[in-house]
Structures are given as structure tokens and as C-alpha cells.
Amino acid sequence: LDLTPGDELKAGFLGWSADGQHFYLTSTERDQKSFDVYRYAVSGYDRELVYENPGxxxxxxxxxxxxxxxxxxxxxxxxxxxxxxxxxxxxxxxxxxxxxxxxxxxxxxxxxxxxxxxxxxxxxxxxxxxxxxxxxxxxxxxxxxxxxxxxxxxxxxxxxxxxxxxxxxxxxxxxxx
Missing domain, CATH: 2.120.10.30 (TolB, C-terminal domain)
Known part of the structure; x- marks a missing residue:
């Protein structure tokens, strides 16, 4: 399962939530110069942008x-x-x-x-x-x-x-x- 689809982006794993229900990824999909932070649910992989990084x-x-x-x-x-x-x-x-x-x-x-x-x-x-x-x-x-x-x-x-x-x-x- 590709959690960060796209050809021109970079992504990385940031960490797990303490309760194990979520994990965080960084991605340049919005802006090639800045890694934004996304929270993913372990169950179903629903994602939410939690921080739009200005640089x-x-x-x-x-x-x-x-x-x-x-x-x-x-x-x-x-x-x-x-x-x-x-x-x-x-x-x-x-x-x-x-x-x-x-x-x-x-x-x-x-x-x-x-x-x-x-x-x-x-x-x-x-x-x-x-x-x-x-x-x-x-x-x-x-x-x-x-x-x-x-x-x-x-x-x-x-x-x-x-x-x-x-x-x-x-x-x-x-x-x-």
C-alpha cells in the first residue's frame, strides 16, 4: 500500500502515536520545498494534514x-x-x-x-x-x-x-x- 502516491514528492516516517492508533508521515506533495505533517489512522489509513510547513x-x-x-x-x-x-x-x-x-x-x-x-x-x-x-x-x-x-x-x-x-x-x- 503506497501511502504517499506521486512521482515528484519526497516522504518520510515521523513516528507513532503513544496509543498506537496513529502514525505520522512527512511529505512534499503540497510544496516541493517543505515537508508537511500528516496523521494516518492505523485502521483504514484515513489521513489528516496536521501541519502545513512554511519551511x-x-x-x-x-x-x-x-x-x-x-x-x-x-x-x-x-x-x-x-x-x-x-x-x-x-x-x-x-x-x-x-x-x-x-x-x-x-x-x-x-x-x-x-x-x-x-x-x-x-x-x-x-x-x-x-x-x-x-x-x-x-x-x-x-x-x-x-x-x-x-x-x-x-x-x-x-x-x-x-x-x-x-x-x-x-x-x-x-x-x-
């Missing part, structure tokens, strides 16, 4: 389908992260990494409880650290720092386990906690 890089969607993380490179050394509350009608991207100078930010994903976005940044030193952004309060806190770049942080579906990867001198050290 961001789609990074992740929360398990409850409410939050969308968008990355926006400004230069090769500078980038931003935006979030979209899909429960709001306007779907306006909100910048969560306002800064000056060259600072890299990149989304790692949402926590299983849908309360925080985990992201990486070199804002606080030479190496990329993992930080959490509280979606309710806007508070930011460090989740993981290491003497090397934190490459990723992800969680088991229940949130009981956290898996992180640190690029330690060109060797990825994976930790389960």
Missing part, C-alpha cells in the same frame, strides 16, 4: 500528537529550535532557543510523558550537552553533560529507561539508565 526542518512529534519540534539552521554554525502546539488553531511556531552569536541547537525528541522536549546544544561550552525544555513552563534544565558531545538521548516507551549516546573521541558510548 522548517521537521524534527519530532510528541506521542500525544500535540507538540511538533522544528529545527531551523541559520548558518553552518548557528541554528534554532521552534515548537508548535498543534492544539492551537494558528499552529504558529514559537522560538524556544533565542540567542545571539553562533550556537547550535538540535532536537532529540519528546519525553514519553509529553511534558518536555529534549535537545542538544553547544551554548554552554565546547561540547554538546542534552537539555530539557518544559513545554508548560518554558523552563530549561541540563539533562546530561559529558566531557564529549552528547549525540542523543531517548527513552523507553514507558519512560522508565533513558538511553544516551556520547561521542567520546570518535567512539559512541551508549548508556542505559
Amino acid at each position: 522548517f526542518q521537521i524534527s519530532d512529534i510528541s506521542g500525544d500528537g500535540r507538540w511538533l519540534a522544528l529545527d531551523k539552521p541559520r548558518t553552518s554554525a548557528d541554528s534554532d529550535i521552534y515548537i508548535v502546539d498543534l492544539a492551537n488553531d494558528d499552529h504558529e511556531p514559537v522560538l524556544i532557543t533565542g540567542h545571539s552569536g553562533n550556537i547550535q541547537y538540535g532536537s532529540y525528541g519528546f519525553t514519553p510523558d509529553n511534558k518536555s522536549l529534549v535537545y542538544g546544544t553547544d551554548e554552554h561550552g565546547e561540547f554538546t550537552q542534552a537539555w530539557g525544555y518544559d513545554l508548560s513552563s518554558g523552563d530549561k534544565s541540563v539533562l546530561l553533560e559529558a566531557p564529549w558531545d552528547v549525540s542523543y538521548v531517548t527513552y523507553s516507551p514507558s519512560g522508565r529507561y533513558q538511553v544516551s549516546g556520547v561521542n567520546a573521541d570518535a567512539k559512541t558510548e551508549v548508556t542505559l539508565s
Whole structure:
């Protein structure tokens, strides 16, 4: 079954809903320059456009389908992260990494409880650290720092386990906690 028919489009899998009833795909069918986000029902494959993308890089969607993380490179050394509350009608991207100078930010994903976005940044030193952004309060806190770049942080579906990867001198050290 081809869920993204068309000859000139690109598509990708974004993720599953936490309840397993939906999944999300990105597609350039509307605009060759931007990946829009579609939600598909597992039963029957009914689809709905949930985000018409004005030109961001789609990074992740929360398990409850409410939050969308968008990355926006400004230069090769500078980038931003935006979030979209899909429960709001306007779907306006909100910048969560306002800064000056060259600072890299990149989304790692949402926590299983849908309360925080985990992201990486070199804002606080030479190496990329993992930080959490509280979606309710806007508070930011460090989740993981290491003497090397934190490459990723992800969680088991229940949130009981956290898996992180640190690029330690060109060797990825994976930790389960």
C-alpha cells in the first residue's frame, strides 16, 4: 500500500502515536520545498494534514500528537529550535532557543510523558550537552553533560529507561539508565 502516491514528492516516517492508533508521515506533495505533517489512522489509513510547513526542518512529534519540534539552521554554525502546539488553531511556531552569536541547537525528541522536549546544544561550552525544555513552563534544565558531545538521548516507551549516546573521541558510548 503506497501511502504517499506521486512521482515528484519526497516522504518520510515521523513516528507513532503513544496509543498506537496513529502514525505520522512527512511529505512534499503540497510544496516541493517543505515537508508537511500528516496523521494516518492505523485502521483504514484515513489521513489528516496536521501541519502545513512554511519551511522548517521537521524534527519530532510528541506521542500525544500535540507538540511538533522544528529545527531551523541559520548558518553552518548557528541554528534554532521552534515548537508548535498543534492544539492551537494558528499552529504558529514559537522560538524556544533565542540567542545571539553562533550556537547550535538540535532536537532529540519528546519525553514519553509529553511534558518536555529534549535537545542538544553547544551554548554552554565546547561540547554538546542534552537539555530539557518544559513545554508548560518554558523552563530549561541540563539533562546530561559529558566531557564529549552528547549525540542523543531517548527513552523507553514507558519512560522508565533513558538511553544516551556520547561521542567520546570518535567512539559512541551508549548508556542505559
